[in-house]
Amino acid sequence: MGASLQADQLSVSYGAHRIVHNVDVDLLPGGVTALIGPNGSGKTTLLRGMCRLAETEGQVSLDGADISSLSPRSFAQRLTILAQQRPTPTGLTAAEVVELGRHPHRGRFRRADPDGAEVVERSLVLCGLEELRHRPVTELSGGQLQRVWLATCLAQQTDVLLLDEPTTFLDMKHQMSLLDLIRDLADIHGLTVGVVLHDLEQAADIADHVVLLQEGSVLSAGTPSEVMTSARLSEVYGVPIDVAPMPSGGLSVRAQRAGRRRAAPEAAPTPAREESTAALPIPA
Numbered sequence: 441m442g443a444s445l446q447a448d449q450l451s452v453s454y455g456a457h458r459i460v461h462n463v464d465v466d467l468l469p470g471g472v473t474a475l476i477g478p479n480g481s482g483k484t485t486l487l488r489g490m491c492r493l494a495e496t497e498g499q500v501s502l503d504g505a506d507i508s509s510l511s512p513r514s515f516a517q518r519l520t521i522l523a524q525q526r527p528t529p530t531g532l533t534a535a536e537v538v539e540l541g542r543h544p545h546r547g548r549f550r551r552a553d554p555d556g557a558e559v560v561e562r563s564l565v566l567c568g569l570e571e572l573r574h575r576p577v578t579e580l581s582g583g584q585l586q587r588v589w590l591a592t593c594l595a596q597q598t599d600v601l602l603l604d605e606p607t608t609f610l611d612m613k614h615q616m617s618l619l620d621l622i623r624d625l626a627d628i629h630g631l632t633v634g635v636v637l638h639d640l641e642q643a644a645d646i647a648d649h650v651v652l653l654q655e656g657s658v659l660s661a662g663t664p665s666e667v668m669t670s671a672r673l674s675e676v677y678g679v680p681i682d683v684a685p686m687p688s689g690g691l692s693v694r695a696q697r698a699g700r701r702r703a704a705p706e707a708a709p710t711p712a713r714e715e716s717t718a719a720l721p722i723p724a
């Protein structure tokens with residue numbers, strides 16, 4: 441059974457501006473919960489509030505214990521977040537950055553971490569970074585760096601993993617392997633995963649539970665097909681959206697564009713005919 445992370449009547453503010461209003465959100469223990477909603481609906485702010493990175497009112501509890509009662513070190517051993525923006529450290533290789541994830545397990549004075557090397561190695565492999573391990577992180581592409589940060593989170597070996605738009609910067613192949621990895625982390629390793637995703641088909645594909653936010657409040661929560669109805673998504677996103685079950689499972693989610701489509705190219709002359717004409721003998 442995975443860890444439970446629960447927000448009860450949680451409000452999150454930046455200074456005087458309250459962004460998230462009295463929400464109750466439970467991340468499914470040992471499962472994947474996707475947070476979805478339009479730009480500015482408060483997904484990142486909610487995630488930050490759930491991991492003590494923002495000013496909150498209300499309560500967040502981890503396996504029933506108020507997170508404010510946990511020491512920073514024990515909290516970091518239990519929960520980590522892949523945030524949207526992180527400063528790129530200078531003078532470190534990819535493997536050295538991933539090792540930073542072991543920090544809460546070493547504690548002060550760099551105490552022994554017998555599992556450290558193996559866990560770092562496994563995290564590098566899971567994120568496909570074997571070839572890049574010795575490269576300075578300042579020389580990596582956005583997608584490569586994103587995978588380094590994910591590996592750093594994995595090296596932290598927490599029970600709860602929060603991911604804020606983790607597919608940003610990733611090409612199709614790496615997006616698919618990341619989604620597979622997220623599913624495996626829940627199914628095989630029992631992690632509790634909360635993930636912000638903009639791609640609604642990806643959310644329906646990997647999430648057990650979906651939370652739809654609108655203007656800092658939870659509009660709907662439940663299974664993907666309960667939450668992601670055509671009428672609800674069209675209203676929240678302000679554009680007509682068709683939702684249909686896919687034969688392979690999951691949902692097809694298509695927004696309809698109002699503008700003109702690109703004109704279809706004019707039919708080209710049939711090459712076979714041209715070739716046969718060219719091949720005819722020239723009459724004398």
Ligand SMILES: Nc1ncnc2c1ncn2[C@@H]1O[C@H](COP(=O)(O)OP(=O)(O)OP(=O)(O)O)[C@@H](O)[C@H]1O
Nearest residue numbers: 454457459477478479480481482483484485486636
């Ligand atoms: N540091 C900040 N200070 C003040 N307001 C902020 C800050 N960060 C975000 N906001 C505001 O909070 C609101 C919610 O932002 P948030 O980033 O949580 O939304 P989001 O749903 O994650 O959006 P997106 O899909 O665009 O990433 C927005 O109106 C934004 O302008």
